[in-house]
Amino acid sequence: MKFMLTEKTMKNELLALTLLLVAVSLTARAQAAGALRVVATVPDLVDITNRIGGGLVKVDGLAKGAEDIHQVVMRPSFVTKLNKADAVVFLGLSVEHAFLPGLLDVAANPKMRQDPATQGCVGTGCIDTSEGLSVLEKPDTLSRAQGELHPQGNPHYNIGPDQGPLLARNIAKGLSRIDPVHAADYKRNLKEYLAELEPKIALWRKWVAPLKGLKAVSFHKDVCYLGRFTGIDFVDTLELKPGVAPTPTHLEALVREMKEQDIKLIVREQQYDPKVCQWLADQTGAKIAVIGTMANAFPGAETFEKISERNLKALLAAVGKEPS
Amino acid sequence: MRNALLSLLLLLPLTAAAQIDASSTTLDAQQELKELRARLDKIEGAPLKASLSAFNPAMGMAIDLAYQHMKNDQGAFQFRAAELNVEAPIDPFLKGWAVITGTSGGTTTVDVEEAALQTTSLPYNLTVTGGRMFAAFGRLVHWHDHELPVTQRPLSIDSFVGGESRADGIEVSYLFPTDTYINATAGMYDKIGADNTRQDPAGLRSLDQFTYLGRLSTYEDIGDDHSVELGVDSAWTPKRFVTGTTNTRKDTWRTLSSVDFTYRYQPTQGGLYQGIVWGTEILQNDERRFDANNNPANRVNAYSGYSYIQAKMGPRLRPGVLVDLAEGLDQARQLTKTYSAFLTYDVSEFQRLRVVYSRQMDNIPGSRQANIVALQWTGVLGHHVHGFRDR
Ligand SMILES: [Zn+2]
Numbered sequence: 192m193k194f195m196l197t198e199k200t201m202k203n204e205l206l207a208l209t210l211l212l213v214a215v216s217l218t219a220r221a222q223a224a225g226a227l228r229v230v231a232t233v234p235d236l237v238d239i240t241n242r243i244g245g246g247l248v249k250v251d252g253l254a255k256g257a258e259d260i261h262q263v264v265m266r267p268s269f270v271t272k273l274n275k276a277d278a279v280v281f282l283g284l285s286v287e288h289a290f291l292p293g294l295l296d297v298a299a300n301p302k303m304r305q306d307p308a309t310q311g312c313v314g315t316g317c318i319d320t321s322e323g324l325s326v327l328e329k330p331d332t333l334s335r336a337q338g339e340l341h342p343q344g345n346p347h348y349n350i351g352p353d354q355g356p357l358l359a360r361n362i363a364k365g366l367s368r369i370d371p372v373h374a375a376d377y378k379r380n381l382k383e384y385l386a387e388l389e390p391k392i393a394l395w396r397k398w399v400a401p402l403k404g405l406k407a408v409s410f411h412k413d414v415c416y417l418g419r420f421t422g423i424d425f426v427d428t429l430e431l432k433p434g435v436a437p438t439p440t441h442l443e444a445l446v447r448e449m450k451e452q453d454i455k456l457i458v459r460e461q462q463y464d465p466k467v468c469q470w471l472a473d474q475t476g477a478k479i480a481v482i483g484t485m486a487n488a489f490p491g492a493e494t495f496e497k498i499s500e501r502n503l504k505a506l507l508a509a510v511g512k513e514p515s
Numbered sequence: 516m517r518n519a520l521l522s523l524l525l526l527l528p529l530t531a532a533a534q535i536d537a538s539s540t541t542l543d544a545q546q547e548l549k550e551l552r553a554r555l556d557k558i559e560g561a562p563l564k565a566s567l568s569a570f571n572p573a574m575g576m577a578i579d580l581a582y583q584h585m586k587n588d589q590g591a592f593q594f595r596a597a598e599l600n601v602e603a604p605i606d607p608f609l610k611g612w613a614v615i616t617g618t619s620g621g622t623t624t625v626d627v628e629e630a631a632l633q634t635t636s637l638p639y640n641l642t643v644t645g646g647r648m649f650a651a652f653g654r655l656v657h658w659h660d661h662e663l664p665v666t667q668r669p670l671s672i673d674s675f676v677g678g679e680s681r682a683d684g685i686e687v688s689y690l691f692p693t694d695t696y697i698n699a700t701a702g703m704y705d706k707i708g709a710d711n712t713r714q715d716p717a718g719l720r721s722l723d724q725f726t727y728l729g730r731l732s733t734y735e736d737i738g739d740d741h742s743v744e745l746g747v748d749s750a751w752t753p754k755r756f757v758t759g760t761t762n763t764r765k766d767t768w769r770t771l772s773s774v775d776f777t778y779r780y781q782p783t784q785g786g787l788y789q790g791i792v793w794g795t796e797i798l799q800n801d802e803r804r805f806d807a808n809n810n811p812a813n814r815v816n817a818y819s820g821y822s823y824i825q826a827k828m829g830p831r832l833r834p835g836v837l838v839d840l841a842e843g844l845d846q847a848r849q850l851t852k853t854y855s856a857f858l859t860y861d862v863s864e865f866q867r868l869r870v871v872y873s874r875q876m877d878n879i880p881g882s883r884q885a886n887i888v889a890l891q892w893t894g895v896l897g898h899h900v901h902g903f904r905d906r
Contacts, residue, residue: 255783256737262788264781267696267734267742272638274690299690301636307602307610308573435863436830 234487254486274297283321286346318365351416352499405457480509671819677708702728723753769802
């Protein structure tokens with residue numbers, strides 16, 4: 192197997208390569224504008240962007256929905272999607288730290304650049320849906336000793352069923368900024384979506400009344416927005432710290448704590464270890480509710496609405512209640 | 516500061532309310548209270564963006580410590596490197612970074628590993644990088660030591676490239692606007708390789724004494740859980756710089772070429788907890804060699820390469836094996852083989868322990884095989900990014 196390049200062939204190859212590059216960039220330029228190309232980091236945002244954008248946008252998603260959002264793997268196809276996008280819709284608050292900054296760094300898209308200092312997104316195409324969010328669990332100090340997965344406060348607000356309108360409004364605002372010609376369309380679609388979602392949220396509020404004041408533990412510290420909506424008091428987590436796996440000592444202490452405080456509900460995000468949750472349930476007699484942390488976490492729950500509804504039903508079922 | 520602001524916010528409506536006559540106040544006051552609460556929420560609820568610092572550069576440091584136990588029951592602690600990296604945007608069009616290392620190779624030295632500028636907003640998918648950087652040659656070749664899957668830089672790349680692919684120069688890369696990821700890079704450097712002594716690192720030189728690089732790489736997803744990466748490149752130095760010799764023949768050009776292939780299995784469901792990486796790289800060095808007195812000797816065409824498989828088992832454990840073959844640059848028939856087994860334990864995202872067992876042997880008559888056990892402890896302070904390259 193020889194792949195030696197002599198000077199001459201090398202020069203010819205360089206020339207051919209240059210010509211190829213020029214040709215490809217020309218064809219790329221010639222591509223018609225058409226629909227706005229949007230990349231959304233998680234399925235919840237894919238869903239809502241589709242609703243707000245209607246036929247005016249073409250949405251591609253990155254995370255599938257069943258992953259741990261802190262551990263989403265960067266795939267080569269993500270780079271080319273971002274490279275060609277006019278906008279990227281993301282949850283922000285560093286929750287996409289495992290994949291978005293790294294991808295933006297190599298996507299060579301001036302509309303969405305990685306800011307190396309903040310690891311955020313800079314450029315006209317960035318749509319941060321956390322704008323205006325009342326952030327919970329902001330850390331007093333930024334220290335790795337506390338784990339550093341939630342440095343800007345708890346970023347898992349998409350699990351809060353009442354956060355849909357915020358996501359939708361921020362997406363509509365972002366799309367209108369990038370594509371002002373169709374601002375009226377986005378506004379109309381937003382109105383339509385909210386007219387559907389807001390009565391649902393009102394209904395869900397009635398559903399969750401029996402959950403108020405209930406004490407529970409979750410695997411990861413990602414349920415505070417869900418807790419605020421349902422009134423469930425999330426006391427502790429199976430993880431030692433966000434992103435630090437449960438240790439035997441911590442689990443023993445957790446069993447004691449759950450017994451002392453009579454905690455009868457364990458919330459397991461579907462991506463986390465079922466075995467350790469089952470062990471904890473066996474030790475304490477608590478019931479397990481399995482929830483999804485992104486849309487599409489379960490088959491048939493591909494929209495924000497469906498996953499929110501499914502999560503609430505799972506919580507109710509675990510404590511022997513039914514939606515009313 | 517916050518308290519002062521709060522009391523101001525709370526006092527304002529009170530004084531305002533006091534001035535208005537009682538009949539119309541209840542509704543207005545309620546409305547005002549609502550607005551105030553909204554404003555308070557804004558202050559309380561704003562994310563901690565400022566503390567992540569918009570204007571200070573992001574700084575990080577990797578500290579790498581190893582213990583090597585060689586044959587004859589002799590060992591040594593090695594403070595291998597403390598690597599300080601600083602990165603920041605310079606303006607909307609440019610970012611810059613620097614990597615400073617302190618290493619100990621007998622004596623401790625502080626060195627600029629990288630110090631480069633890179634464009635962020637060029638049109639047509641172009642990116643230009645200039646300064647001191649790790650040239651985009653090969654795959655593991657341009658990884659920093661502490662990022663490698665094994666403790667020691669594989670001999671195949673260490674001897675052929677001359678350490679890390681450090682280079683002073685300029686690089687242009689182009690991302691093809693296709694659905695498949697294809698990247699082309701062209702570079703021009705003084706030389707490639709931190710320990711490469713072929714070219715005078717400081718002196719002026721004519722155009723044919725620079726090193727020119729061309730690289731083409733592609734990544735492709737195969738279904739949801741698998742992906743492959745393929746890269747080919749060649750670094751061409753038209754003329755070698757030689758001191759202290761009079762009879763340099765003309766054909767002193769050198770090409771260092773490589774092909775690399777990586778397969779990844781990363782199931783969606785397991786996130787980063789499960790998976791397999793299989794990486795292989797083959798290098799070819801074609802150059803006229805010089806003897807100890809800088810007299811030209813034969814042109815030698817030598818090959819080297821490595822192949823490793825690393826599995827990811829759960830959130831912490833990453834076992835793997837690596838086979839490395841390297842021909843001698845002066846004598847292609849001289850082959851050094853290294854077999855390594857390694858186990859990496861990720862204590863947390865920022866701390867890593869590793870144990871490597873290697874057996875090295877060559878076909879030089881009379882030489883003995885070496886058994887090496889190495890323990891490595893690496894910690895990362897501060898700024899830490901998940902790069903696409905080392906995903
Ligand atoms: Zn989290």
